[in-house]
Amino acid sequence: MITRYFRYLKNRVMTKPKKSIISIVGTTGVGKSQFSIDLAKAVNGEIINADSMQVYRDLDNITNKHPVEEREGIPHHVMNHVNWDEEYFIHRFAQEAGDAIRDIHARGKVPIVIGGTHYYLQTLLFNNKTMAQSNEPKQHDKETTRESDTVEAGSNVTPEQLAILDGPVSELFEALSQIDPIIAQKFHPKDHRKLRRALEIYYSTGELPSKLYHEQKLEELEDSSLVYNTLLFWVYSDQEVLVPRLDARVDKMMAGGGIDEIQQMYGAYQAQEPRPDCTRGIWQVIGFKEFLPWLSSQQPQPQQFQDGVERMKIRTRQYAKYQVKWIKKLLGVELHKEKRFGYKYGGKMYVLDASDLETWQQNVAEVGISIGKQFLENGPTAVEQAQTPARLSHLVGGEIKSNKQIGAEAGWKHYKCEHCKDKTGMPFVAVGEESWQLHVGSRRHKRQVGAGAKKRKHEEMLQKYGKGVKREEKGEEAPAEKSEGGEVNGEKPAQKGE
């Protein structure tokens, strides 16, 4: 408690000024790259890439790299440097991007990070201790604490523990429940990644994840989690104009050398034994596996190629949707906490309206540069512009429900449904009161309850009257049993994760 108090004082009184950073987020196809160049020229900036596919060498078209001839001499870091047979991980990104930021700052310039890949940005911008902080300062442990599916266990994990970590999800849940029943209730019993990570933390640090979690929450309440003075831009476009732009972009890629790149990739793909996994490394890029049927065909048909283009368009749209959701729900929630500190380290997200290409120059470039200059010259709280143009005010600033508060542990509870099954045929499990209420109110649950009631009724009738009733029962609608399960609250589910 005393150390915490000192830390609090230190944060209040002896705060070292943080260095500034600018980050640009948004879907593809809105002109993020163009804006980053305009901004970099105006504020003496350099670009850091935070897109997990653009780190790989070449393939400029399908990975959407901003063409070198349009970069106007602005240096781009953490880009185009990884071989195709390597797999790039977040800890390497954190290291390389961190080095680039220090280097850019040391030369008196402004780092401008373009994302990209959401968890890359998250790890760079926020000082989240991600529940795990080992007592010993060790480089290697960083790898196990980062949000990643491919964490390696720390070196002090025993073979028995390793066997549990690599075992089935039911054993992970069992083991975690015994060690730390509180945290075990926080995660869904099938959430392999989170259960594994929590166990791993315990095995490698000896600390209870729930305790670390609690401490981290306290730290978050004490001070901003922003690593730098952070200015964020969201280059935004309305869905109805974005979709045709994304489609046109795919067509342009194919016309501009994308086909050669895909074929070149296929050559490298075939040369590898066994064949690469299309969910890893460069092979997961949008625009490769969509074309595999065409590439591997003995007599490739134009239609097969067209189907590939179609699949690529669909996936591009889905990804764009997902990116918007992440910006609104996760980044938005994280940034909203900065309100508590008066945005003294920034953390306000400014929406630039890129919906109308005719006015792009004024609405994106000019507004953005003006905000950037005020922020850098006079500090995070000096920006005069509103966070959004009036017509887009719904996008940011709203109170978003977050589970990031002390005492959230009380809500960590599993609810097993007697009526519904999950994909594996096990009883459906909801985590937390809120998501349980949502489940109880869901159509799926009501249908199951209704079906159950119908079946019971049918069985009763059979017992009473014998088989003769079978026909009459048919076609009768199951009543929607509103009473069962109590009130349904119409609220959105709380944010997943920690």
Ligand SMILES: [Zn+2]
């Ligand atoms: Zn149910």
